[in-house]
Amino acid sequence: MLEVEHLAVSYGPTRILEDVSFHVPRGRVVALLGGNGSGKTTVLNALTGMVRPRGGAIRFGGQDCAGWRPDRILRLGLAQVPQGREVFASMSVAENLELGAYTRRDREGVRRDTERALALFPRLREKARRRAGTLSGGEQQMLAVARALMSGPRLLLMDEPSVGLAPNVVGDMVAAIRALREEGLTILLVEQNVGVAAAVADSAHVLQAGRIVHSGPASGLLDDEEVLRSYLG
């Protein structure tokens, strides 16, 4: 469904991504792993148009969408759950969800997706009127996922959804990712927590210094001493 070929990104003169290629098949959960500053977020940002790639191709459902504006890519069906949650802190949970559907005009579909997101994260329903900035870290993370789902994506990009969460909340997040996968949603999951990736992903790619240095099935990750030690610390 998503094909990334020879993706290259620079910030000014600094080359962040040299040559990144990988595929995300429809209906799968693919993990993208790597240490701090290895360029994981930059890959997602290039996919959603938040930064312009310097070179390479990004094909989504057959469309080459490299360098498109973020709103066009979102309409095409690629939504990002950003690192650090980035909720609209001064607005209510309900307003955050409404804004997630900003690009949509089909009221009926939006209503259905609101229901679906609130069923996935029942705690958001209880707190619908609360300002997002007053939620706990875990609740803000749920809101960030729910907001991305409100655009009705075909591929969900998640950037370290488990970071900074209490162990039982990490469990909730893993369950939510599994539930989305059951519904048939395709997911590209960026993680530093290899345990989470191994628990939900089908396959994994490891990014280091702007290149993919290892690809393989996710289930083997925790046993693969060499990958763990040399790439992920």
Add this chain to the structure above:
Amino acid sequence: MLSGLTTGSIYALVALGIVLVYKATGTINFAHGDQLMIAGFLAYTLHVMLGLPYLVAMLGAVIGSFLLGALAERIGFRAVLRSNLINVVLATLGLSFVLKGVARLTWGGISDYLSFPPLVSPDPIMIGDLILLPQQLVVTAGALVVMGLFALFFRLTTIGRAMQATADNPKAARLVGIRVEHIHMLAFAVGAAVAGAGATLMAPLTLLYPDIGFTLFIKGFAAAVLGGLTSLPGALVGGLAIGIVEALAAGYIHSSFLEVSAFIAIMLTLVLRPRGLMGGPPPRRA
């Protein structure tokens, strides 16, 4: 005191535009007062020179100012909004000089100070001991109506909601598909349109001259700072407070306070309560 309320409501309109642009883009538009001045001259042209009815002239000034604000953002700011703050401030200062120059060139030949005819009978009305000038009442009411319309626009329309979202978190706004450049342009345009309404309301009370923009900018900026710079209700409260304090200071202390009280208000606010009366954290720049 009552005249303070009237000028204060004008300051509030000026402050509203400054706060709107600040919230959306994280920068102060130093040309805001000059956009207001241009709108005043536009209203003068339509009403006095072309003889159109006052309300039509106001509408013309609002629309003209809206378009000018959008144009200014597009050609003057879009390229620099991404670079550092100094460049943006320089760009707004540059625009300020350009607008003053345009005003001198276009309207300067007529007279340095243009007077706008009164809207309603200038005779005062007495209610008990109170002396009310109908003109002031009309201006105050007009300013409040403009603010009310603005608040409705902000609360109820999708575009208003998108502006709020962009002010809250520009990165998240882009992620949900809001075109942040359009929001910047719209903030400049709507800010200028509100200034246009303010200019037309104010014109019958004051004289119009090319340098009026800076004077009003300082008053509106003081009001905005007092209100917290990020709060639209704060802009209203700040504007009224500056207007009243100014009138009281001029009346009871010395008339020279009329000019300096705005500066004093800015300094006192920054020293005593940097977030103003109703301000939140500063916006992140996109």
